[in-house]
Amino acid sequence: MKSEHMHALILENYGDPFVYREISRPRPDQGEVLVRVKASGLNPLDAKIRAGQAEHVKQPLPAILGIEMAGIVVEVGEGVTGFVPGDKVYGMTGGVAGMQGALAEYVAVDAELITRKPVNLTMREAAAIPLGFITAWEGLVDKAKVFAGQKVLIHGGSGGVGQMAIQIACALGADVYATDTDGKKAVIEWLGATYIDDEAGVEEYVNKYTRGAGFDIVFDTVGGATLDASFEAVKPNDGHVISSLGWGSHSLAPLTSKGATYSGVFTLLPILTGNGREHHSAILREATRMAEAGQILPLLDPRHFHLKTAEQAHTLIVNRSATGNIVVEI
Numbered sequence: 546m547k548s549e550h551m552h553a554l555i556l557e558n559y560g561d562p563f564v565y566r567e568i569s570r571p572r573p574d575q576g577e578v579l580v581r582v583k584a585s586g587l588n589p590l591d592a593k594i595r596a597g598q599a600e601h602v603k604q605p606l607p608a609i610l611g612i613e614m615a616g617i618v619v620e621v622g623e624g625v626t627g628f629v630p631g632d633k634v635y636g637m638t639g640g641v642a643g644m645q646g647a648l649a650e651y652v653a654v655d656a657e658l659i660t661r662k663p664v665n666l667t668m669r670e671a672a673a674i675p676l677g678f679i680t681a682w683e684g685l686v687d688k689a690k691v692f693a694g695q696k697v698l699i700h701g702g703s704g705g706v707g708q709m710a711i712q713i714a715c716a717l718g719a720d721v722y723a724t725d726t727d728g729k730k731a732v733i734e735w736l737g738a739t740y741i742d743d744e745a746g747v748e749e750y751v752n753k754y755t756r757g758a759g760f761d762i763v764f765d766t767v768g769g770a771t772l773d774a775s776f777e778a779v780k781p782n783d784g785h786v787i788s789s790l791g792w793g794s795h796s797l798a799p800l801t802s803k804g805a806t807y808s809g810v811f812t813l814l815p816i817l818t819g820n821g822r823e824h825h826s827a828i829l830r831e832a833t834r835m836a837e838a839g840q841i842l843p844l845l846d847p848r849h850f851h852l853k854t855a856e857q858a859h860t861l862i863v864n865r866s867a868t869g870n871i872v873v874e875i
Contacts, residue, residue, distance in 0.1 A: 553649030554852055557607045559597030562856055563648070571645060571653040573622035578656050580634060584672035585647035586613035587855075587871040588705060591640065592862045602641040602813060611647030611873070612640040612813075614654075615662055615671035625656045635662040636829060637675040642817045647672075648855060650875060657822040658815075660829040663836035673843035673870035677705035678832045679825055680812040681713050684764055684787035688808035693718025695761035696754070698778055702738055703729040705870055706766040706789055708844060711736040716840040719762075722754055724771075732844065747777045759784055759803075769793060776800040776807075844869040851875065 551570040554563040573579040591610050593599040604610070615635035618628050628634065636659035640646025645653070662671040685691045697714045701707045702723025714721045715737040723738040724745075733740040741750050751759055759780035765772045768790030775786045776799040784805035791809045800807055815821040835841045846869040850858040861867045 551650035552852060553609050554855055555607050556595055556610055559595065559606065565853055568649075570651050573620055573625075573653045575623045576625060576656055577622040577653045578618050578625055578628050578634075578659070579620040579622075579651060579653050580614065580616040580638075580659075581619050582614050582616040582647050582650060582652055582875045583668035584615045585611040585873045585875060586672040586674075586676065586705075587858055587862055587873060588612060588676055589862055590676075592859055594640070595859065596863075603643065603817065604641050605643055608640075608643075609646045609649050610640045611649070613637050613672050613675045614639075614647030614652060615668040616647075616652075616875075619651070621656075622653075628656060628659075633662045633668075634659045635671040635675060636660065637679060637812070637816065637825060639816070641813055644816070648852065648873060648875070650852075655822055658825050660826045660833060663833045666836055666842075669845060669872045669874060670843055672872050673705070673845060674709070674832055674836070674841070675825075675829060676812060677707075677709040677843070677870075678713075678841070679828050680706045680766075680789050680810055681710035681764075682828045682831065683812060684789065684808065684810045685710060685713055685717075685762065688787055688810065689762045689764075689785040691717055691719055691762055695719045696780075697721050697762045697764070698741075698760040698775075699723040699738065699764045699766065700743070700771045700775060701725060701766040702733045702736065702740075703844075704766055705843075707764075708736060708870075709841060710764050710766070711738045712841040713835070714762075716835060722750075722760070736844075743771075747774050751778055755780070761785070762787065764788075766790065773799070776803075776805075779803065779805045781805060846871050849874060 618632040638654040697719040721738040724741045724743040730740045763775040765775045765788040781803040846867045
């Protein structure tokens with residue numbers, strides 16, 4: 546007889562350590578599937594939620610965090626026709642908007658948010674893809690409509706979004722450049738981009754790599770002053786700046802004076818509102834296709850973590866001392 550309980554990490558108060566506890570196992574509602582979680586990718590946003598610094602994601606306490614997951618379908622709810630028990634799936638499924646996250650043995654998820662995981666990737670690898678890939682795809686493809694031959698600049702190229710943005714742009718035939726710290730030069734080049742030291746002046750690298758013309762697309766994954774620098778680095782007229790961290794106050798004068806355009810990407814919006822969730826699974830089907838074609842691969846930190854050691858994993862995120870995506874295995 547299967548157990549009606551599961552183990553999970555509970556956040557009872559913002560900033561406190563997680564509590565490892567046995568709780569009731571969820572059941573899939575209409576349109577949902579129950580997934581046995583095998584891995585959950587951690588992100589800087591998870592750390593902000595835990596610290597109580599992400600009011601925009603509306604996650605009340607007590608809560609189970611964990612936005613990304615990969616696992617195996619064990620039960621399907623009423624109305625679900627696209628999945629059967631045994632399917633290996635992945636997606637960006639909860640941990641916000643009052644929805645249970647993936648730092649638990651089981652999670653009931655909206656079937657519109659997931660798709661089948663790439664057959665050539667492990668659960669660990671698959672769990673590190675959804676947030677970064679969906680954000681990068683929405684920015685580069687949905688918003689900026691990147692095409693072959695364009696010069697694309699990615700700020701923060703070694704991060705979860707940056708990694709995917711570089712690989713997507715390269716796969717689509719763009720000429721890709723990425724800023725990051727000097728210690729990330731080898732990673733940037735391995736991903737397929739030309740490395741630019743993030744201490745370099747905008748005018749310097751614009752002149753060096755575009756002969757002063759500016760980049761066709763600039764993708765800011767860092768925010769703050771980096772978004773302002775993006776306005777300076779973009780090409781006039783048909784240039785396009787994208788940011789996944791455009792939460793501050795910025796002067797649009799440098800952008801407006803060029804006649805260039807700006808798009809903000811808020812990847813969690815379909816999860817928060819319930820609208821447009823099927824587009825997430827459509828994007829992830831592209832991720833699966835590209836992964837199986839050898840066009841994308843997440844870089845993982847070599848350290849392994851489990852539910853009982855997830856506290857250490859969160860510390861790496863907060864201290865920015867990870868050497869790749871952090872994944873908790875469950």
